[in-house]
Amino acid sequence: MKIQETELSIISEAVIHQVINDLTEQYGQHFEFRIERGVNQAAQLWRTEDGSNEEFKTFCKENFIASDAELKTVFDKLMVNFEILSGNMLRVKKDLMRPLHLDLGPIHEVDVMFGSYEPGAHMREDFFRNKIAFMVALNFPFYTLEEKNELGPEWSRLEWAYARVGDYYTSRVPAHLIQEVSAINTQTDNYISEYNIYMAKLVNDEGETLFPDGLRLITHWGLRDELKSNYAGENGLAKQQMIYAVMKRIIDQSIPQEVINNDAYKWNPFDNTLFENGKAVSFTSEPDVRYEHLLKNFRANKKLDPYYPNFPTYIQRQFEATMEIPLADVRQLFTEFISSPQVKEVAGLISERTGRPLQPFDIWYNGFRPRGTYSEEELDKIVGKRFPDVNALQDALAPMLVKLGFSKKKADFLASHIKVEGSRGAGHAYGSLIRDDKVLLRTRIGSDGMNYKGYNIAIHEFGHNVEQVISLHNVDYYALNRVPNTAFTEALAFIFQKRDLELLGLKDDDPQKEHMRALANFWSCYEIMGVSLVDMKVWEWMYANPDATPAQLKNAVIAIAKEIWNEFYAPVFGSTDEPILAIYSHMISYPLYLSNYPLGHVIDFQMEQYMADKHFAKEVQRMFELGSLIPQEWMRQAVGMELSIQPTLQATSRAVKAVR
Numbered sequence: 084m085k086i087q088e089t090e091l092s093i094i095s096e097a098v099i100h101q102v103i104n105d106l107t108e109q110y111g112q113h114f115e116f117r118i119e120r121g122v123n124q125a126a127q128l129w130r131t132e133d134g135s136n137e138e139f140k141t142f143c144k145e146n147f148i149a150s151d152a153e154l155k156t157v158f159d160k161l162m163v164n165f166e167i168l169s170g171n172m173l174r175v176k177k178d179l180m181r182p183l184h185l186d187l188g189p190i191h192e193v194d195v196m197f198g199s200y201e202p203g204a205h206m207r208e209d210f211f212r213n214k215i216a217f218m219v220a221l222n223f224p225f226y227t228l229e230e231k232n233e234l235g236p237e238w239s240r241l242e243w244a245y246a247r248v249g250d251y252y253t254s255r256v257p258a259h260l261i262q263e264v265s266a267i268n269t270q271t272d273n274y275i276s277e278y279n280i281y282m283a284k285l286v287n288d289e290g291e292t293l294f295p296d297g298l299r300l301i302t303h304w305g306l307r308d309e310l311k312s313n314y315a316g317e318n319g320l321a322k323q324q325m326i327y328a329v330m331k332r333i334i335d336q337s338i339p340q341e342v343i344n345n346d347a348y349k350w351n352p353f354d355n356t357l358f359e360n361g362k363a364v365s366f367t368s369e370p371d372v373r374y375e376h377l378l379k380n381f382r383a384n385k386k387l388d389p390y391y392p393n394f395p396t397y398i399q400r401q402f403e404a405t406m407e408i409p410l411a412d413v414r415q416l417f418t419e420f421i422s423s424p425q426v427k428e429v430a431g432l433i434s435e436r437t438g439r440p441l442q443p444f445d446i447w448y449n450g451f452r453p454r455g456t457y458s459e460e461e462l463d464k465i466v467g468k469r470f471p472d473v474n475a476l477q478d479a480l481a482p483m484l485v486k487l488g489f490s491k492k493k494a495d496f497l498a499s500h501i502k503v504e505g506s507r508g509a510g511h512a513y514g515s516l517i518r519d520d521k522v523l524l525r526t527r528i529g530s531d532g533m534n535y536k537g538y539n540i541a542i543h544e545f546g547h548n549v550e551q552v553i554s555l556h557n558v559d560y561y562a563l564n565r566v567p568n569t570a571f572t573e574a575l576a577f578i579f580q581k582r583d584l585e586l587l588g589l590k591d592d593d594p595q596k597e598h599m600r601a602l603a604n605f606w607s608c609y610e611i612m613g614v615s616l617v618d619m620k621v622w623e624w625m626y627a628n629p630d631a632t633p634a635q636l637k638n639a640v641i642a643i644a645k646e647i648w649n650e651f652y653a654p655v656f657g658s659t660d661e662p663i664l665a666i667y668s669h670m671i672s673y674p675l676y677l678s679n680y681p682l683g684h685v686i687d688f689q690m691e692q693y694m695a696d697k698h699f700a701k702e703v704q705r706m707f708e709l710g711s712l713i714p715q716e717w718m719r720q721a722v723g724m725e726l727s728i729q730p731t732l733q734a735t736s737r738a739v740k741a742v743r
Contacts, residue, residue, distance in 0.1 A: 094126035098136045102143045110149045118147065120224035125217050127392060128255045133211065142214065148222045155241075161219065161248065162561040170517020172203035177513055177523065183273055184525060186507045195273055199266035205258040216252045223248040225393070228403055228713070235716045243712060244560035250404075256390040264383045268672070271376040275672045276508040278302045281346035282309070285325055288353060293322050299346075302333055303666045304509040308536045311449045312459045314437070327444045328352035330666045334644075336373060336637060339366035371633035373671055378636050380674050381625045398622050401675040406568040406682075407713045408726075410619060413678055417612040420681075420728050421651045425735045429606055430655045432739055443661040446610040446652070451603040457589065459535060465587060467532035476526070476533070476541065477503040483586045484549070488700035500556070501548045510540045512547030512576075515555060516564070522551040539583050546579030547572050553707040563710030567717045569676065573683025574690060575703065577604075598738035601688075605735040608684045608728075613651055615678040617644050617664045622675055640665050686718070688731045693722040 099122055106118045122143055129139055148154045179202075181187065182194035210216040226234065226246050238246065279301050282294035300306050310326045313319040329352045332338035339357050342350045348366075349358040357366040384397040394400040402410040433448050434441055457465075470476045480501055484494035500515075506525035513523035526533070526541035533541070550572045555564045566572050581600060584591055593599065620643045625631065631639070644665035653659045669677045694702045706721040715725045 092127055092129050093131050094129050094136060094139050098140060099123060099126050102140050105140075105144065106147055109144075110147070114149055117222070117224055121147065121221040124220040124225055124253070128211065128217065128220060128252065130211075130255070133214075133217070142217060143221060146214075146218050146221055154222060157218075157222070158245065158248065158562075165251075166517050166561050168206060169203070170515065170520055172206065173514075173516045174520045175202040180269070183269065183276065184504075184507055184511070184513075186505050186527075190273065190277070195270060198273070199262075199269040201262050201265035204261040204265065207252075207256070207261075208258050210252075211255060216255075219248060220252045223251070225249040225253050227393070228407055228409070231407075231713045232715060235713055236719070240559055240563070244562040247562040247711060253393050254387075254391045256387050260383075260386050260390075264387070267376075267379045267383045271380060271672045274372070274376055275668045276301070277344050278668075279344045280306065280329060280342065284342065284346055284349050285329070286349050286351050286358070287321070287325065288351065292349075293318050293325060301509050301668075303330065303668045304540075305536075306330060307447055307666075308540075310444055311447045312536060314448065314450050315458065316460075320439075320442075323442070323444055325352060327442075327663070330444075331662060333369075333373070334662045334665045335641060336369050336371050338369050340369045341366050343369065371637050374633040374637040374640065377621075377640075377671050377674075378625070378631065378633055380671075381622070382629070384674065385626070385629065396626060398619075398626070398675065402678075406570070406678065408568075408682075413682070414616065414619060416685075416726075416728060417616055417678075417681060418651075420732070421609055421612050423732055425605065425732055425739070426609055426655055428739045429602060429609075429735065432602070432742065433606075441656045443648075443652075443656060443658060443663050445656070446606075446613075446663065448606060449603065451599045451606065457584075462535035462538075465589070466535045466538040469587065470528065470533040470538065472532070473503045473505050473528055476524075476528070480524075480545065483545070484700075486586055486588075487582065488698060490700075493700070493704075496556075497549055497552050500552045501545075510537070510544055512544040512551065514547075514551040514565075518556055522548045524548050538587075539580060542583045542586060543576045543580040546576035549579070549703070550575045550707050553704060554710055557704065557708045558710040559708075560710075563712070565711045566707065567711055567714040568682075569679040570682035570686055571714070571717065573679050574686035575707065577683055577687040578691065578703075595742060598741045600691075601731070601734040601738040602742065604684055604688050605731055605738075608681045608731065611677065611684070612681045613647050614664050614667050614670075615681055616647050616651075618667075618670050618675060618677045620647070621670065640670075682726070685726060685728055685731060688734070689718070689722050689724070689727070692730055692734075 102122050103119050106122070107115050110118070125143065126139065133139070134142070148157060179197045179200060182190060183198045207216065223245055226249060231246065235243070235246075279299045282298040282300055283292055283296045285294060286292055294309075298309075300309055306326050306329060310323050313322045329338070332352050332355060337355055338352075339348070339350060339355070341348050341357060347359070348364075350356070351358075356363050358364065381397075388395050388397065391400060391404075394404045398410060402408060402413060406413070430441060433445060433450070436450055437445070437448070470479070477498075480503070481491075481494040481498035484497055485491055489497065500521050501524055502521040503524045503526070506527050508525075508527075510526040513525065515522045524541065524544050526544060527537045529537075550566060554566055558564045617640075621636075621640050624639050624643065625636065628635070628639070641662050644662045645660045647664055648661045649659050652661070652664075667677060690702075690706070709717055709720055712720070718724065718726050
């Protein structure tokens with residue numbers, strides 16, 4: 084996309100140098116770095132409508148702050164006002180999304196239109212026009228990731244907060260492009276949220292139905308979790324094979340459009356036959372809609388590229404700006420992990436425990452997860468009785484936190500800032516950016532109560548919520564609220580999720596519990612790291628082929644998924660050209676999000692090891708009060724070492740020996 088001339092910076096190099104020299108002469112060499120960095124930042128963002136070169140010079144001379152006391156005063160005022168504005172804009176957005184996120188009846192097109200609206204889209208541009216953004220850019224330097232890694236260990240908390248303010252205005256994206264990205268994100272999210280399969284309508288080659296009436300599963304989360312639950316029980320393997328057949332039809336888009344969120348037909352996913360009243364009928368395959376949504380997300384985000392001089396691709400923005408770990412580093416870490424000798428050791432153990440050769444869907448094997456003596460059916464009954472509705476779960480939040488070691492006062496405080504709501508989709512946690520707003524725990528609860536899979540997801544989201552409250556309410560500077568990146572909130576969500584039985588008051592006396600958890604963590608990483616590598620390569624392919632059609636993108640995604648499978652999974656599973664790594668809904672509705680999950684597992688394991696002999700609740704509070712430092716600095720302060728896969732690999736080797 085070519086930027087119009089009026090959208091380019093109009094400030095000449097000569098003017099920039101003159102302003103830097105004048106300010107340095109006025110205030111001294113002590114301020115040289117801040118002056119040089121600030122003037123260049125402001126100049127980079129200055130447009131014709133902001134004023135002439137002379138007006139730029141005047142603005143810089145009148146608004147550069149040399150006094151430490153005045154800078155702190157301005158910082159404090161910025162924090163108050165940004166919390167008011169950002170927090171209320173997010174609150175409005177959450178309310179507009181309610182008809183899409185909650186099970187409030189059929190979704191009307193007007194719901195999608197309102198849900199697609201981004202209330203704060205114009206706020207950034209307004210702040211350039213009233214010069215607030217320029218004041219921030221001029222006085223709070225932006226530091227590159229390399230500079231943060233080098234200088235950060237010596238910074239005070241206030242210096243870290245100042246550096247985070249320096250991240251606020253490094254780009255100037257037109258509001259209409261922000262609105263476009265928001266609209267497409269909402270449409271894509273709605274597409275996934277409404278993508279359900281009625282499992283009782285699936286039949287095998289003998290015309291038999293394997294799943295109970297009323298079981299409606301969302302792709303991919305619901306299908307995956309149902310598959311995971313069938314490692315025990317009647318027809319478990321047959322059910323898993325049927326689910327995998329459904330997944331492959333979704334990936335290659337040969338799935339009949341008539342069976343998506345519709346229970347009017349029976350469907351054999353193996354030979355792709357549709358039945359109505361016992362007779363085979365013709366159908367229309369889903370016309371590459373899945374890949375059309377992915378392509379729309381790519382193109383909308385690519386339009387933003389020219390407005391990010393420091394991060395000129397969406398890939399860089401996600402890894403270097405948002406995650407703050409370069410893609411090359413993440414790819415190397417994942418590749419090293421899934422190539423490790425521990426993979427074949429654990430795979431052999433799984434084959435022994437299942438009594439058969441591995442199937443492709445065994446990337447989701449969950450037999451290492453300690454459940455004591457409880458079957459899935461027993462857990463469903465326990466959970467359904469305990470949580471018949473959202474109110475029951477809401478009332479249980481504080482007591483569950485007390486079980487985890489939080490004081491009653493702290494548990495009540497955390498629970499009072501969390502609101503439980505019934506989700507239309509699989510469930511999610513929705514944070515807050517202002518302290519008088521609640522964070523949201525959204526989960527599916529059926530008319531006959533919650534089942535165990537829904538409860539397990541809800542406890543995962545509960546972990547997110549606890550992080551969201553602590554890192555907003557207990558952080559010392561608002562600029563440092565939240566966590567370094569999404570992987571860190573995923574880590575706490577995983578830590579909570581593993582304690583779901585404990586929170587039900589069910590004992591697990593398995594002496595090998597910790598070894599089992601290490602194996603489960605390892606296998607989860609192995610699975611999701613491959614999916615993440617697919618996600619990365621797909622985005623690189625889209626950048627190399629920006630004019631691709633949905634059909635071309637579909638073929639590329641499937642080819643990339645098979646390529647990653649053949650390199651890292653086929654030697655272990657014994658089958659080639661499996662497309663399973665392309666099933667994840669995150670690839671469609673949460674662009675380049677997937678890497679946060681395996682990083683979250685690695686972080687989670689390091690946190691668990693560190694907290695093993697310490698007070699769980701106190702350590703959780705201490706760690707997440709660190710706020711949004713860069714990842715490696717957060718890890719150093721939280722657990723005493725940088726992000727590393729070695730603790731996970733070493734524990735896995737010990738666990739394999741112990742379990743055998």
